[in-house]
Amino acid sequence: xxxxxxxxxxxxxxxxxxxxxxxxxxxxxxxxxxSDINQPRKSVIGHFEKLNILDGERLLAIVRKHKITQIYxxxxxxxxxGEQNPRQTWDVNMNGLFNVLEVARQENLDKIYFPSSIAxxxxxxxxxxxxxxxxxxxxxxYGITKEVGEHLAQxxxxxxxxxxxxxxxxxxxxxxxxxxxGTTDYAVDIFHKAVKGESYECFLExxxxxxxxxxxxxxxxxxxxxxxxxDKISMHYGYNVRAMxxxxxxxxxxxxxxxxxxxxxxxxxxxxxxxxxxxxxxxDTYARNDWGWQExxxxxxxxxxxxxxxxxxxxxxxxxxxEKMFL
Ligand code: NAD
Ligand code: AKB
Numbered sequence: 001x002x003x004x005x006x007x008x009x010x011x012x013x014x015x016x017x018x019x020x021x022x023x024x025x026x027x028x029x030x031x032x033x034x035s036d037i038n039q040p041r042k043s044v045i046g047h048f049e050k051l052n053i054l055d056g057e058r059l060l061a062i063v064r065k066h067k068i069t070q071i072y073x074x075x076x077x078x079x080x081x082g083e084q085n086p087r088q089t090w091d092v093n094m095n096g097l098f099n100v101l102e103v104a105r106q107e108n109l110d111k112i113y114f115p116s117s118i119a120x121x122x123x124x125x126x127x128x129x130x131x132x133x134x135x136x137x138x139x140x141x142y143g144i145t146k147e148v149g150e151h152l153a154q155x156x157x158x159x160x161x162x163x164x165x166x167x168x169x170x171x172x173x174x175x176x177x178x179x180x181x182g183t184t185d186y187a188v189d190i191f192h193k194a195v196k197g198e199s200y201e202c203f204l205e206x207x208x209x210x211x212x213x214x215x216x217x218x219x220x221x222x223x224x225x226x227x228x229x230x231d232k233i234s235m236h237y238g239y240n241v242r243a244m245x246x247x248x249x250x251x252x253x254x255x256x257x258x259x260x261x262x263x264x265x266x267x268x269x270x271x272x273x274x275x276x277x278x279x280x281x282x283x284d285t286y287a288r289n290d291w292g293w294q295e296x297x298x299x300x301x302x303x304x305x306x307x308x309x310x311x312x313x314x315x316x317x318x319x320x321x322x323e324k325m326f327l
Contacts, residue, residue, distance in 0.1 A: 003069065004027055004031060004069050004070055004110070005031050005033070005066055005067050005068050005069045005070070006023055006027055006031060006032045006033065006068070006069070006070045006071070006072065007033050007035060007062065007063065007066065007068045007070070007071045007072070008020045008023065008032065008033070008034045008035065008071075008072045008074065009035050009036070009051065009053055009059075009071060009072070009073045009074060009075045009096075009100065010035075010036055010053075010073070010074030010075030010076065011034035011035060011036050011040070011048070011074070012034075012036040012038050012040060012041070013036070013074055013075075013177070013180050014172060014174060014177045014178060014179045014180055014188075015074055015115070015169075015172065015177075015215075015218065015219075016034070016036065016074045016177075017176060017177040018174060018176050018177060018215050018219055019072060019074070019219055019222060020032060020034045020046075022219045022223065023072070023223070024045070024046060026223065029045060029046045030046075030047075032046055033046070033047050033048070033049060033062070033066050033068065034046060034047070034048045034049075035048065035049040035050070035051040035062065036048075036050070036051065036075070037050070037051065037052045037053070037075070047066075049062050053073075053075045053092065053096035053099060053100070054091065054092065054095055054096060054099065055099075056099040056102065056103065059099055059100070059103050060103050060106070060107070063103055063107055063109070064107070068107075068109065069109055069110045069111075070109060070110055070111045070112070070113070070226070071100055071103075071104060071109065071112050071113070072113040072222075072226075073096070073097060073100045073112060073113065073114050074115060075092065075096055076092060076093045076096070076115075076142075076145070077089040077092050077093060077142065077181065078142055078179075078180055078181045078182040078183075079117075079119050079140050079142040079143065079181075079182050079183045079271075079274050080181050080182055080183055080185070080270075080271050080274065081180070081181030081182075082140055082141045082142035082145075082181075083140055083141065083142075083270065083274070086141035089141045089142055089145060090141060090144075090145060093142070093145035093146075093149065094145050094148060094149070097114060097145075097149050097152060098152070100112060100114075101152060101153075101156050101162065101164070104156075104162055104164075105156065105160045105162050109162070110163065111163045111164075111165065111226060112153075112162065112163070112164040112165070113164075113165055113166070113222065113225075113226055114149055114153055114164055114165075114166045115166065115167060115169055115222075115238075116146045116147075116149060116150050116166045116167065116168045116169070116237075116238030117142070117143070117146045117168055117169055117238075118168055118169070118170050118171070118210070118211055118278050118279060118282070119138055119140055119142050119143035119146050119274075119278065120136050120138050120143055120146045120147045120150065120168060120238065121134075121136060121138065121143070121277070121278050121279045122135070122136060122137035122138045122139045122143070122277050123137070123139060123276070123277045124137050125137070125279055126279070127279050127280045128279070128280050128281060129281060129282070129283045130240065130279040130280075130281070130282045130283060131240075131283050132237075132239070132240050132283065132284075132285070132286045138277070139273075139274070139277040140274055140277070143277075146168075146238070149166075150166060150237045150238045151237075152164075153165075153166050153236045153237065153238075154235065154236045154237050156236075157236040158236075163230060163233075163236075164236050165225050165226055165233060165236060166236065166237065166238040166239065167218075167221055167222065167225060167238055167239050167241050167287075168238040168239065168240050168241065168282070169213065169218060169241070170184075170210070170211035170212050170213045170241070170242070170243065170245075170282075171183070171184025171185075171187055171210055171211065171212045171213070172184070172212075172213055172214075172215055172218050173187050173188055173191075173212055173213070173214050173215060173302060173306065174188065174214075174215035175191070175215075175305075175306050175309040175310050175313065176215070183204075183210075183271045183274045183275050183278075184210055184212065184275075186200075186202050186203055186204055186248060187210075187212055187248075187251060190202065190248075190251060190252070190255065190264070191255070191306045191307065191310055192310065194255050194259050194262045194307070195259070195307060195310040195311050195314055196314070197259075197261070199262070199263040199264065199265065200252075200262075200263075200264050200265075201264075201265050201266070201267050202248045202252075202264055202265070202266050202267070202268075203267065203268060203269045203271050203272070204248050204266070204268055204271060204272055204275050205248070205266060205268050205272055206247060206248050206249035206264075206266050207247045207248075207249060208247055208248065208272065208275050208276065209245050209246065209247050209280040209281070210245065210246075210247075210275055210278060210280070211242060211243075211244075211245050211278075211279065211280070211281050211282055212243065212244050212245065212246060212302075213241070213242075213243035213244070213295070213297075214243065214244075214296075214297035214301075214302040214305070214306075216296070216297065217243050217295045217296055217297050220296075221241050221287075221293060224291060224292070224293070225239065225287075225291055225293075228290070228291035228292075232290050232291050233290060233291070234286065234290050235286070239284065239286055239287040239290070239293075240282040240283060240284040240286065240287060241282070241284050241287050241293055241295075242281060242282045242283075242284040242295065243295035243297060243298070244295075244297070244298050244299050244302065245280055245281040246299050248264065248266070249264070250299070251299070251303070252264040254299055254300060254303045255303055255307070257300075257303075258303065258304065258307045259307070
């Protein structure tokens, strides 16, 4: 493992802040280089490179400078932000991924991680126990870029032997970092209001079910997938991975077990239509059989952990990401 040198692209985002920390724990601070179009927060440790992923030459220079062997490519515009600027979403999500794959091919990198999403599914996809291989037909630009990205990942593996791996993440819930413009963001925002003793106005209908996952499970799934032997990886499309599914009213009910005065109201907006085009829960047999995926957090365990940690962070007087949050 000591020969691995990792570049995380999009390290300032919801996943990047937590994943970079976990990778540094595994590979050592000096072996994980973080990068983002935005400057890092002051408390981020380790080496950081400012990078717009659309600048392929700078990406190549960074890979050569640090002798990178693996890239975790997280930079993207998510579903809700993506619908506000579809063209930029295509550009960042597709050309950014293309730059990563091309540099990885030219420089003969060992492995690439590219996160896909439940956004690859569309209104024609079976909603329950959604199979790995099924009709996709995504209805957002974000989902379209994720579906094409999955095809590119499989293509680069077959054609160039580049080991690209991918997960179809559900909506991710974390206390360490805030989400960056998705449809599942309500399931994080709600906690920030609840622990402050405030009510929450939800932008989805009360009974819309979506697949969700707690960040510790998502980070573990990512690292387990990347560390699995190649002969256990039966495909380089995004693996379905399941942890929990709930509606906003079910989440609110679970929160009120800890914060009885918490109240939720509903004012659905354009994100409702996006959520309705996604699925309720996925069949993730391939992930379980191929590389042993098993979630740890269900809804009650996730809610309890979120509230405990957000209360602790609020008490420390810090609402922003900070290395201290991981202690
Ligand atoms: P985020 O929006 O929180 O973070 C994305 C990061 O990418 C940001 O720090 C942003 O500054 C950076 N970025 C944007 N444009 C860039 C560019 N041109 N060059 C370099 N950096 C750029 O997103 P996230 O939630 O951390 O998601 C990371 C990845 O995981 C994305 O590919 C997303 O599609 C995928 N994903 C996330 C979720 C989720 O619930 N968070 C679910 C499914 C898939
Ligand atoms: C979003 O809502 O856009 C993301 C995702 C599920 O990909 N959280």
